[in-house]
Amino acid sequence: MCQRSSSSCVEVPKMPSAIKEVTVQLPQSHNRPDQPWHHYLSIDIIWYVLGYTLFHPFVSWVVVLCLRAQYTAYGAPEMRIAVAWSILMSAIGIFGIISEQIAFGSPREVDLAEEVIVITGGVEGLGGLLAETYGMRNANIAVLDTKKVDPDEAEEKGVVYYQCDVADAKQVEAAAAKIVEELGAPTILINNAGIVHKKSILDTSIEEVEQTFRVNTLSHFITLRTFLPHMLRESRGTIVTVSSVLGHLGAANLSAYTASKAALLALHHSLRAELAQIPEATEIKTILVTPGQMSTKMFADVEPPNTFFAPTATPADLGKSIIRLIERGESGEVAIPLYSQYIGFFTMLPTGVQQLVRRWSGLDTAVGKVSSRRKDSGEKK
Template sequence: MASMREGFNVDIVARVIRKTALNEHLTLPVAAAATFLSCDASGRYLAKIADLVSRFGLNSSFVSEAVTRRAGRIALGLGTVGFLISFNNWLNKWTSNNWTPTKRGEWDWTREIVVVTGGSSGVGASVVQKLLTRNPSTTIVIVDFAPLSWTPPAGSKVHYYQADLSNSDVVRDVCAKIKSEVGHPTVLVNNAGIARGFTVMEGSYADVELTIKTNLLAPFLLVKEFLPDMVEHNHGHIVSVCSMSSVVAPPALVDYSATKNGILSLHEGLQVELLHRHKAPKVRLTNGIFNFIKTPLFKGSTGLPNFTAPLLHVETVSESIVESLYSGYGGTIILPGIMRYISMLRGGPEWMLRLLRNTSNYPIDFRGRQRITETGGLAPNSS
């Protein structure tokens, strides 16, 4: 859920309701107590409660069998809803992780090797920094075209490889260097991405090709490079940074949205392959579906109410990713949480989703900050 960094929003309200009215650990005992009191033929317990209320100078008229029975039904209804939510979350967790628990000590973050693409700035940099805060001895490999915008702590085991991920040959070469110079990664965070900000008609061949190669082809190739060792040891975690644009594609981000749809398919299909084809149920997969994030990828405001669609802070997103990694389990992260109900509209009334797609008035500048060379690659001084 979105945090207080994003200001007061619907996720905070939902969190409060979940911990109170929809908390089955609170409401079901209340329902049981109310049922017991309303079924007491002698009414002696209700009489004692009414007397206690009167002693505090309060009106005890509400302490009656009818009111108690009604309160019990309400508490039972709320508790049932809360239980179903918890049961659904439980099923989501274990089906996403092939019903295979993570044993204590199975993840040793002093020995894990983490690759983070796009770790020079933004979400990627924040993920790296949070991992180092948790365990300064973690080996981390940053793969990015841009130079580091921050300085790793002295003594940290941070490796940086400059690479244009839109070039398949470069991806192959940098992966070979990582495996030979650092070791076989056990964690891959596919975070790097670009957005050119042109409509389908206006974008050049280079704009479309760079977006698809960087955002979709590179994650596929990185998974191909690092997955075999994870499968061999039945140990690993792959994080895919997806986007709500895979559900609702804004104008001038259609190619970007298409790549995020592809990432979603990669995540879902790989889950099945790992379990049934490769017999590696403990290679965890996490997919992060995030709304707009305050990164250099775009400028401006969404123009949407902050209460229902808050603009996410980098720290909020990176925290959710690191929490998933440290939990030892995979799953789906949706931020802000309200967006899961937007996602459900993919199977709902088409007209409702079409209304949501009418985002042409968003006052956002999606223009990519990367420069393209005459040959269609990224310019050396892109950032």
């Protein structure tokens, strides 16, 4: 087709006869109930704002400079308070930097083009978000999951999926061999796979307990034994252990889940201790993730005990923190929401106070009441 003007003839390319239709399902806000403004207010938001204002060393010293700009005398009470507060905030900040340096050491260099990332349980939830994020950045990303993903969808996301039961050592070893052959030696392992049975101890079958521990705990041992040797040979790596704050607390009707997550806390610290004794593991970093309740399918039917003090964590918030530590080449801990970071103080309280806090928070009633099961005592009536 040629369009003529007074001085030139421009060839217009032919348009394809059929245009590919892409179906997009946008979130419908009208399906969500309207909430008052204070419903979205939480202690996490307040703490976040304070962290960048009142509790920030730089801002504290800016206040001191502002006072001096107004010719406030050094001996004035407001100047003394401002200087003392600035010194305190600076000391806390310096102490935190030194503490992390002692605990986690220097960061390693991370180049995503040279890293091979393995994520267990990476089809949905937090793992799915991490996989898709790295897939969009053209990283070498492999996902181990029992769920099957359509090849076209996998290619579109830029993720290589391996249908695999991470609780089966032979399946993991077979998948690892394919990963090494197709992508290279794994250097970043994100152990994220997990399941939950929301039942009381009496209602949970032995098969369900075994399944929970195999997926939530045993799989970590299997993947570590499979992928850690590759990291040692490469003399670099990052291992992410996704546990839960409930591993510290326990909760009614979640006994198998909380016990399996508590085991991961001990496993993480044992892993760090063992890596510290291996010369080749100097550049292998470890990250412990202990989130509170997340807005995923696993706990979609569970109401948070208190939306102000215990808001629901989003996979995006957790994923952002995990990715930041991985790409900085740092070890560390990710605990969201805020109370997850200070759960250690709860365990230091007197047992009576702990019990009152549990009752007040609604921790043990969030998953429903324990269903009583009457067992045959064998007595004659």
